[in-house]
Amino acid sequence: MSGWGATGLTVERGGHTSLADVSVTVEPGEIVAVVGGDGAGKTTLLRTLAGAIRPAAGEVSAPPLERIGFMPTAAGVWRDLSVDENIAFVAAAHGLAGAELEERRAALLRGAGLEGATTRLARNLSGGMRQKLAFSLAMLHRPDLLILDEPSTGVDPVSRVDLWRMVSLAASQGAAVVMATTYLDEAERAHRVLVLNGGSVLLDGTPAEVLDGVPGHVVEADAPGDPARTWRRGRRYRVWSPEDPPTGAARVSDIEDAVVAAAIAKGA
Incomplete structure (x- = not known):
């Protein structure tokens, strides 16, 4: 090492x-x-x-x-x-x-x-x-x-x-x-x-690798969804989906979303 x-x-x-x-x-x-x-x-x-x-x-x-x-x-x-x-x-x-x-x-x-x-x-x-x-x-x-x-x-x-x-x-x-x-x-x-x-x-990884390493993907929403997969940021909500993101779409927008989504995915 x-x-x-x-x-x-x-x-x-x-x-x-x-x-x-x-x-x-x-x-x-x-x-x-x-x-x-x-x-x-x-x-x-x-x-x-x-x-x-x-x-x-x-x-x-x-x-x-x-x-x-x-x-x-x-x-x-x-x-x-x-x-x-x-x-x-x-x-x-x-x-x-x-x-x-x-x-x-x-x-x-x-x-x-x-x-x-x-x-x-x-x-x-x-x-x-x-x-x-x-x-x-x-x-x-x-x-x-x-x-x-x-x-x-x-x-x-x-x-x-x-x-x-x-x-x-x-x-x-x-x-x-x-x-x-x-x-x-x-x-x-x-x-x-x-x-x-x-x-x-x-x-674990560079910030870019961490963003890309989250299972599934996160989308923004105006209303809460499944409580086990939803959290609030500002006036809007984030919802984690276990599915891979659509082609060309990012998995998450930043490290904060990555950390929360990965924790939810681990629990799921």
């Missing part, structure tokens, strides 16, 4: 199978988006890749721990420390100092828009600023593998754009990025998408 990731990963926790035969690969310079509902196994997969969970079966390929950057959900900063103190603490852990540290610190603060907030305690930052600080801390040592657990969940729209820009920059500089996200527009901008459902892989 080239790049980093996992093959045939199975994780059992408390008598429950959290992941079942899950494989994922991310190359340097790529972004893999991991999507799925609550309990799908996203965080378990990311923590296993980071070495925090030992799998029951399968193989994990990852760089040494010191070459991994990890940003957990709604955490990743020390709230009682200032922005500068957070950076100094993480820098010391990685042995960064002098001109090298100053160059990285300045670049990350500039990218995060935190240059004017370096003396503020992390707990006094807005949610978006705190998440951007957490990302900066995960990137400070320029890891080979960057693991992000829903970095933009719950932040304001402007900060979400900033975070995606920072993630894209990290990939362009050579990091292999695996990120869980609840925002499917972010998944559409990733190099590859892994859709989990109940600990199993539902869809």
